[in-house]
Every structure is written in structure tokens, then in C-alpha cells.
Amino acid sequence: MSLTPEQVRQVAHLARLKLADDEMERMRLQLSSILDHIELLQAVDVTDVPITAQVTDLTNVTRVDAVTSSLPVDAALANAPDRQGDYFRVKAVFEE
Template identity: 55%
Template sequence: MALSIQEVAHVAQLARMRLSDEELELMQSQLSNILEYIELLQEVDVTGVEATAQVTGLSSVLRPDLVTGALSREEVLANAPDQAAGMFRVRAVFDE
């Protein structure tokens, strides 16, 4: 399926791309080749082939979340540069 220069220019406009005349010709050739390849793939008989979302058999590599003991407030605040009333004290973000 060969695209026209006008079709490529329209797609470029939709993508907010400014292309020179040389770039339009290059994109016309490349996009036409891609569409021809897709047409070729559409001819492949896939009856009986199950839909696939993941082909590598990837499983979660993250460890499961485990509930562990929590630190006490004193332990948490032990290395705080500044604290007041059992909380972290930070510089004001707003002037109010």
C-alpha cells in the first residue's frame, strides 16, 4: 500500500511534525514499506493460535511483601536533624 505525499504530510501535521520535502519523500517510502509488511503479515494463517500477551514466560521478580516489626518513634527520630513534639521539624515551605 503506497502512501501519497499528501497522506504523509497529513500524518506529519497530526503528529505536529515539520518535515522538509526530502523528509516527506523518505517518510513516504518508509511508511509505505511498513504498511506493505503489515499487509504481508495479514496473510498468515493464525487459526488455532492462542492470543499471546507475554512470550517469555516472565514471572514476577519482586519479593512478596512481608509484615515486619516497625521502628519506635524514638528510633525513627534518633537521627533527625531537628525534631519537636515527637515529629520531624522542617523549614516552612510557605510564608504563612
């Protein structure tokens, strides 16, 4: 399966990756070959296999509604790229 440059651009945008033109082409080829590899799975007959999103066989893993401790604000902000007071400071979101 051969991806178009436009498809690669779209995936890069969704992943918030900025790719140079040569990277774009390299990614296009690599992603296409990954998809080709995955396409091999299309040959498997799955008629009788139920659709699943889980492989653990677990269900209903829940917890009681009880409050545990909060993270101290300084610990939470320790690895933040930037802070202002007790807030995370981030680049303003510019509408497209």
C-alpha cells in the first residue's frame, strides 16, 4: 500500500510533528512498508473470531469512591516546562 504525501502530511499534523520535505518522503516510504507488512494479516480468516479490543479477559475493574492524597503542587509542577505561580504556563493556543 502506497501512502500519498498528503496522507503523510495529515498524519504528521495529527501527531503534531513538523517534517521537512526529505523527512516527509522518508516517512512516506517507511510508513507504506509498515502498512504493507500489516496487510499480510488481511489473509487470515477471522470469520469466527469475535471482535475484541482487549486481550486480558478482565472486566469491571473498578475502585470504591474514596479520596486518596493529592500531589503537592510543587511536585506536580517540578517537570513542567514553565510555571506561573501555581499554574502550568503553556503557549497560548492560536486558533487556526
